[in-house]
Amino acid sequence: MKNRKFRFIISLTVTVLLFVFVCYLAQCILMPKYTGIRKEGALISEYYDEVKDHDVIIIGDCEVYENISPITLWEEYGITSYIRGSAQMLVWHSYYILEETLKYEKPDVVIFNVLAMKYNEPQSEAYNRMFLDGMKLSSTKLKAIKVSMTEEETTLSYLAPIFRFHSRWDELTGEDFKYMFGVPKVSHNGYLMRCDIKPLEGLPAVRNPEFTDFGENAYAYLDKITSLCKENDIELLLIKSPSVYPHWYDEWDQQIVDYAAQNGLQYVNTLKLQSTIGIDMTTDTYDAGLHLNLYGAEKFSKWLGQYLQDTYNVADHRNDPELSARYEQKVAAYYKEKAQQESEIAEYGCLKMFKDHKEND
């Protein structure tokens, strides 16, 4: 009798452990691999591998991770910075990613890009997944899940993404197996490089904004970002990145101006500084004004570094031997990818990943 019970318990334990393990492996295989043309999905999780001692943390959507190059900030000003951005990162995403980042390190300055203020509700499941699936499990993540979910999403599917991605079994490719335990690094301190050029050729006529006042929810989380920075003695800089589209309305701009004034923050609408920064939308964007390409990002970063140094006196670490050694590698990787992309463009007229993607379709 005792023997039987013992055997039962052993079998049960082994089965449960094996089952969980197999499910975990299956999950690793089934989760989307953010490589190729969807690299932005890999951004959030890359941060965990970093040495976390940055002076500047940048949070926001594609208007930061495509437009600001931390490597340039280092090269030009010796500023250490990291972009914690993800595709269509909403204000509450930004708040929680800041909350999480502050558990690891305490920067001097936090930069927040204000475009996301236009969204007051959860928008897209796909972007939620890119953001939330990248985060390590923590109380912060749980809170972020709660506020981010669109109607049909469930918390369970974030805790065990296999419930969401199980149906990908019929679209698995070699990459899913190759990268089941992680994709190679895609960013340079959170910056996603693009060297191709697609000039701006006029914009759709500017209509009146659908609404003039930002939503309550968006403001609530902006407030939380502001007070979190205050509590931690961090300078908060609000910027509007120089992307010309989606349109940033004057009415919106005024609200942020007012908000910054009320809360004693700096706010710079860099759209108005295009000529100062030297951005030329015929050469400095890869998708006709939505995002800057590398050349635009470098110009913008040069301006930003100067601003950070002038306004907040952010330290220059180029004389720090340990940091210099670390950044030497980063800089090398940066130029290696730049050369790679430029040669691809010279050869194919576009980045190879787009050519591959088209062929696969």
Next chain:
Amino acid sequence: MLFTSLGFLVFLAVLIPLYFLVPKKIQWIVLLVANAFFYVYAGTRGLIFISVTIVTTYIATMVISHLYASQEKYLKDNKESLSKEAKKAYKNKMQQKRRLVMILCAVVSFGIIAVMKYSGLFLRGTEFAQSLSLILPLGISYYTFQTMGYLIDVYRGTYSPEKNIFKLALFTSFFPLLLQGPITRFGDIGKQLYEPHTFNMRNFTYGLERILWGYFKKVVIADRILIAVKAIISEPDEYNGVYVLCGMVFYAIQLYCDFTGGIDITIGIAQILGISLPENFLRPFFSKNIAEYWRRWHISLGVWFREYLFYPISVSKPLLKLSKFTRNKIGNGIGMRIPVYVATVTVWFITGLWHGSAWNFIVWGLLNAAIIIISEELSPLYAKFHSHFPGLKQKWLYRLFEIGRMFFIMCSLRVLDCYRNVGTAFKAYSTIFTRFNYNILTDGSLLKLGLGVLDYVVVFCGVALIITISLLQRTGSIRDKIAKKPIGIQMAIFAALLFIILIFGAYGIGYDSSQFIYTEF
């Protein structure tokens, strides 16, 4: 709370341990509370209607039982003094009283259904009908029929009524039965619901296996093929001819897997709780004719209609008179059968209504009756045919033909269930014989219905597995066979099935979360 919702799984995970941990005396109360929770979760308004049914049935059955008791006492006390005629007259009087009580009570509960569910049939599109259908109480067709069966049984004196109204409430609202039956008789589960149950490992594993198997059928196969079914029936003008034929087969697969899967889950849950429910299906697709099919498909509904409608109508005085009349006038053959046919048509008309408050269901019911009657009338012809070819019936090829014929007939009838409009259904069906677009089977058209090649492969493998299991079942319980295997293998089978459901289940974002079809009824 649907069987496939996460909430339901949590509900079970709380209920089952709780049920076995509380003192045995209050186990049934735990079940009752669980039922109440389950019902309230679906909306509090439904609670009113089920309560009305419970209270009126309770009162009626108590009155009937009281009438029985006083009749017995009166007859005993006056055994000597009463003449035979007086006794008979008294008995009749009492019988009529009981009958009145029973009918009054039945009118209340059936009245609720009639108003809630069927006023839409005549008031289609009006705001009133719409507002009614919005508050249609959960499982109303199931609990009403189950409770009315109990009422009639008490009226007939089959059993004495439950004296505790809360115990009656438990019988009426037992949650696994609410979503899609089976419509269970009081004699089958009444006692079991109130009896104490100790945790039993065998019941637990058997129940869990049954539940998993149910989820497999429901989530992996039914919900997947449903996508194609919906695509086909949503565009009757575009998808005709062979598409309809495919739709018929797909719908047969979908309905079978959805319904039997749901019943597997129901029976499995009850088994874990120590309550054994009667089976509702007996490999119905292996039936050789439609009458047999209806004895093997949705058995509980068939039994209900037979016991409480078909027999009472058939042996009612008017029909017996009719029988005498037709036999005298027409002769012993068909004259003998006409009354039975009258009863058959009535029963199937109501069965159609039970399935839905729409004309297509009524037509469906009447067609069922027609086919049953025609095959009954043709049976001498068949007998003659078979007397010329003795032994043919035993040939497996002929049996396959019979099964195929039955399958085709049932699929054809179900077209009425797919297109919820009689005209569209007939039109779509007729294109099978006018439009021979067989090329769609090979030119990839079927891949444009929302399912990929691999989805069809999953459905095919799943169906193959179900057929294999059904064939194996004929030689005994599969779970008995599994139970004889070493514990490690048992658990591996378990884990494998769970894993398959997890990966290949058509659930979550990207799949329509579909309700069990039979919940709507």
Next chain:
Amino acid sequence: MDELLNILTELHPDIDFDKEENLIGDKILDSFDIVTIIAEVSDVFDVAIPAQDIVEENFNSAKALYALIKRLEEEDD
């Protein structure tokens, strides 16, 4: 009893109703047969078999059915 056997044999000439003890269980009689039998019985014996007496035990053999008829006749008296 002979009258009853006549009714039954007319319905299923191939069955030996003297010996069969499991007419319902073995699916020899279906619900159509049962209703037909009841109609005939009500004619020949002048008793009405009520719906609540249509249970397996009463119809499994000719003997059981005959006992039912006798019981109903007595109750009627």
